[in-house]
Amino acid sequence: MTEEKNLTIVQKITDIGLPLTDAEKIVASFSEISERMLELDKELIEFNKINPEEITEAVCKKAKVLRLKHVKIRTRGDEIHSNLKSDVLLRTRAIDGFRNIYKLKLSEREDKLQKIEKHFEMIKKAKQDKIFEDRANELSKYVEDISVYNLREMSNDGYNEILKNSKIIYDQKLKEEKEEKERAEAKAKAVELYNKRKEELIPYWQFLKEDQISADFGELPQESFDIILREVKQAKVEYDKKQADIQAENARLKKIEDDRKKSEQEAKEAKDKYFEEKKGILIGMGFKYSEDSFGFVLDNIWSSYYEKVYNLDKKGFDELLVDIKNAISKHEQLLKEKADKAKLQKEIDDKRKADEEAQEKARLEADKQTRIDAELKKQAELAPDKEKLISYADALNEVKLPALNSEEAKVILQEAQELLSKVIIKLKIK
Numbered sequence: 001m002t003e004e005k006n007l008t009i010v011q012k013i014t015d016i017g018l019p020l021t022d023a024e025k026i027v028a029s030f031s032e033i034s035e036r037m038l039e040l041d042k043e044l045i046e047f048n049k050i051n052p053e054e055i056t057e058a059v060c061k062k063a064k065v066l067r068l069k070h071v072k073i074r075t076r077g078d079e080i081h082s083n084l085k086s087d088v089l090l091r092t093r094a095i096d097g098f099r100n101i102y103k104l105k106l107s108e109r110e111d112k113l114q115k116i117e118k119h120f121e122m123i124k125k126a127k128q129d130k131i132f133e134d135r136a137n138e139l140s141k142y143v144e145d146i147s148v149y150n151l152r153e154m155s156n157d158g159y160n161e162i163l164k165n166s167k168i169i170y171d172q173k174l175k176e177e178k179e180e181k182e183r184a185e186a187k188a189k190a191v192e193l194y195n196k197r198k199e200e201l202i203p204y205w206q207f208l209k210e211d212q213i214s215a216d217f218g219e220l221p222q223e224s225f226d227i228i229l230r231e232v233k234q235a236k237v238e239y240d241k242k243q244a245d246i247q248a249e250n251a252r253l254k255k256i257e258d259d260r261k262k263s264e265q266e267a268k269e270a271k272d273k274y275f276e277e278k279k280g281i282l283i284g285m286g287f288k289y290s291e292d293s294f295g296f297v298l299d300n301i302w303s304s305y306y307e308k309v310y311n312l313d314k315k316g317f318d319e320l321l322v323d324i325k326n327a328i329s330k331h332e333q334l335l336k337e338k339a340d341k342a343k344l345q346k347e348i349d350d351k352r353k354a355d356e357e358a359q360e361k362a363r364l365e366a367d368k369q370t371r372i373d374a375e376l377k378k379q380a381e382l383a384p385d386k387e388k389l390i391s392y393a394d395a396l397n398e399v400k401l402p403a404l405n406s407e408e409a410k411v412i413l414q415e416a417q418e419l420l421s422k423v424i425i426k427l428k429i430k
Helices: 002-015 020-029 031-048 057-117 119-139 156-207 222-284 306-311 314-397 407-429
Strands: 295-298 302-305
Touching (some): 020 057, 057 314, 119 156, 295 306
């Protein structure tokens, strides 16, 4: 069976043009590998038909032993492959060396003959380059982008016409820029005058009329501006006099208000003193007091806003104390009933919570075991392909590089080596 297979391989190799003796030598070199692989085929049959559910620890160990046997055969095959290729590389280097000798000589002769062949074309090109350089230097004084013109092949008449028109456009642009500069300077002087006059008017700005505020002070004649300035100064004098009268009246009204506040303050101090007495009585009964929140609070029994207690007179406060004492007695009875009911409810809640926690713990354990089983199954399915990819990457990494002489060939080899490195990395990562 092995001999028939080897004959088939020899036929395929000779079909691509390799001599029969070389093909037979290659097949004979690998015959050791073919024979050892046939020996392992019988052991591999049981693994080809196995289901994931049938895998055990013993099966895993047996698969590892068989895999290592394959690795050993593959490694031996790589050694044979390297030995065969080393002979081919020596022959290739000899052929390339002979080719480079005659190719270099012929290339030197071709370059020399081409310079003679293109002699007049090079003279013509040098003349055109000089014309282009002179025209470009001259025209670029008047045109920002000279690339729009074919200066190298343009006729003298055509170039002179473009140069003439460009000078006219350039001179017109300079004239317009000069006029624009003069207008800008005139505007700057007007703005400066406007700012100066506005600074004079700032202390009196609130007294300007609406049409005066919108006026352009930089364009007003000096006489017109002086009139406006006199008017707003006079308006300020009249305004200051009215403000003095208003301040005097405000001082009189303030004295009246101060006297009223003094009377109210004295009444408030008396009221505050009695409030402190009431607050002390309530705190002594167990009330908590805070001005920032509700006011007076006794647990959930009674609460009163600060303003209510503050405004009570003696009679009203005594009545409030009676109501509070009645509420305390009623609340104590309710607390006893509520405590008995809460105790019973707690016993019911504790039992229900314990049952729920036990059910949840059982559910989590079941989910965890399901995820573990799924992950083990996934790893078992993927492991063989991953090892094949890594083995293939290692084989690519062992390929020996040829020694090259030409720079062109070295560049191509460098690019191929970089691409091969990326492939090897991707195979190992994936």
